[in-house]
Amino acid sequence: MNYRYLALMTAAALLVPAAGCGSRARNASDDSLVVIGKETGEVETVAPTEPETEPPTEAEERVSFVAVGDNLIHKAVYRTAEEHAKNGKDYDFHYCYELVADKVKAADLAFINQETVICNGEFEISGANLNFNSPNELGDDLIDIGFDIISMANNHVLDKGSSGMRACLDYWDKQVAKNPGLLVLGAYRDYQDMYDYRITEVNGIKIGVLAYTDHTNGYALPGDSEMRIPYLGDSELLEKQIKELDKLVDCVVISAHWGEEDTHVIREKDKNLARNMVDWGADIIIGTGPHTLQSMEYLERGDGTEGFVYYSLGNFISGQTDNFNMVGGMAQFDIVKRNGVTVIDAPKLTPLITQYETGNLQNVRVVPYYAYTDEMAADHGITYSPMGHAKSWSRDIIDKIVEDNVPEEFRKLEK
Numbered sequence: 001m002n003y004r005y006l007a008l009m010t011a012a013a014l015l016v017p018a019a020g021c022g023s024r025a026r027n028a029s030d031d032s033l034v035v036i037g038k039e040t041g042e043v044e045t046v047a048p049t050e051p052e053t054e055p056p057t058e059a060e061e062r063v064s065f066v067a068v069g070d071n072l073i074h075k076a077v078y079r080t081a082e083e084h085a086k087n088g089k090d091y092d093f094h095y096c097y098e099l100v101a102d103k104v105k106a107a108d109l110a111f112i113n114q115e116t117v118i119c120n121g122e123f124e125i126s127g128a129n130l131n132f133n134s135p136n137e138l139g140d141d142l143i144d145i146g147f148d149i150i151s152m153a154n155n156h157v158l159d160k161g162s163s164g165m166r167a168c169l170d171y172w173d174k175q176v177a178k179n180p181g182l183l184v185l186g187a188y189r190d191y192q193d194m195y196d197y198r199i200t201e202v203n204g205i206k207i208g209v210l211a212y213t214d215h216t217n218g219y220a221l222p223g224d225s226e227m228r229i230p231y232l233g234d235s236e237l238l239e240k241q242i243k244e245l246d247k248l249v250d251c252v253v254i255s256a257h258w259g260e261e262d263t264h265v266i267r268e269k270d271k272n273l274a275r276n277m278v279d280w281g282a283d284i285i286i287g288t289g290p291h292t293l294q295s296m297e298y299l300e301r302g303d304g305t306e307g308f309v310y311y312s313l314g315n316f317i318s319g320q321t322d323n324f325n326m327v328g329g330m331a332q333f334d335i336v337k338r339n340g341v342t343v344i345d346a347p348k349l350t351p352l353i354t355q356y357e358t359g360n361l362q363n364v365r366v367v368p369y370y371a372y373t374d375e376m377a378a379d380h381g382i383t384y385s386p387m388g389h390a391k392s393w394s395r396d397i398i399d400k401i402v403e404d405n406v407p408e409e410f411r412k413l414e415k
Helices: 003-015 075-083 101-106 136-145 161-178 235-248 268-280 374-379 395-405
Strands: 022-026 033-037 043-046 060-071 109-113 126-128 131-133 149-151 183-185 198-202 205-213 251-257 284-288 293-300 306-313 315-317 327-338 341-357 362-368
Touching: 060 101, 060 205, 060 284, 060 306, 075 126, 075 136, 075 362, 101 136, 109 251, 109 284, 136 161, 149 251, 161 183, 183 198, 183 205, 205 235, 205 327, 235 251, 235 268, 251 268, 268 284, 268 293, 268 306, 284 327, 293 327, 293 341, 293 395, 306 327, 306 341, 315 341, 315 362, 327 395, 341 374, 341 395, 374 395
Parallel strands: 060 109, 060 315, 109 149, 149 183, 205 251, 251 284, 284 306
Antiparallel strands: 022 033, 033 043, 060 327, 126 131, 198 205, 293 306, 327 341, 341 362
16 A cells, blocks of 8 residues: 555645545645645646735835026116015015925925125125125015025135125024024034035935035135035035035935036036036935036936936026026926935926017016917016127027927926
């Protein structure tokens, strides 16, 4: 007699009752199945069938981010704010930004390059001859609209000298004290302040921001000043800070005030620096400075991960008078952390137009592309363009600037 055959049959019979065309028993030693055919009595061992399970759910955190370029407050801009002031205010800038305020307010984080200093009421208001000082109401209104990351790192930070920069720091320090979560950076009281990294946590994602400028219009801080302005030419500083911050946060945001003014052409030195910053750990670079719209792209690191750079968002608002200065952009993207890995998701750009009417640049305001009309184009008060030539302005010019400088995959033309 085949005792092994009999033992297998006996074990199977003890484990499950005979039913249907055969019976199944799970082998305790290896989790396989013993199958006994009812009609034939034959025994077969088969591998187990894996139970159907739902795929694991990805852990994902997401932060919506909006960024705009140079908030360049010429006299025509603050005169508009003066003319639209109400409720006893000397200036009210809400009119200038009201058509984009909803986008700023809706974002989890909103960035702006504040191109002109706000000197805490200690200097005369000015907005001409490349020397600027803006009313305190400007900063108050930017915060009210929803901006919570303010960069001072640009070529006008020393327009009123070191005392003007200190007064500007005084103004923003008061705002930070009143508005928890407000980040102001790019000009610092001393070395320690420069290394006191501006970090915020939103929706479970830690985000750190750094800001640098290419130059300060030939001005410099006195040699004995403790204050600090970080320059893009100091590659040792950039590498050190970006690498240090990268270890502290999930996402590193860089504000870079660079480029050649009044051109859509990106300098090779800026492309190379962008690649270096991404390699050091930058996840998103927000370029400002040229007062014109420039292109954007993903940059791949050696390990296959990517950062993203907007080379120039152009002007947010200004009183400039050349057509290429009239079209800037609002960057919109998400910072996403999936299972511990951070990516820049769906980067887009909505074109913004600086609009004003004829007659001494009246009613200066920002109009998003989706709200801009042929009537606005016909009524634009642009006086000459480009560079002293006859007035040249239309929807076609706007579209040409957008098509030439914003790759189609990154355009966001609808609301």
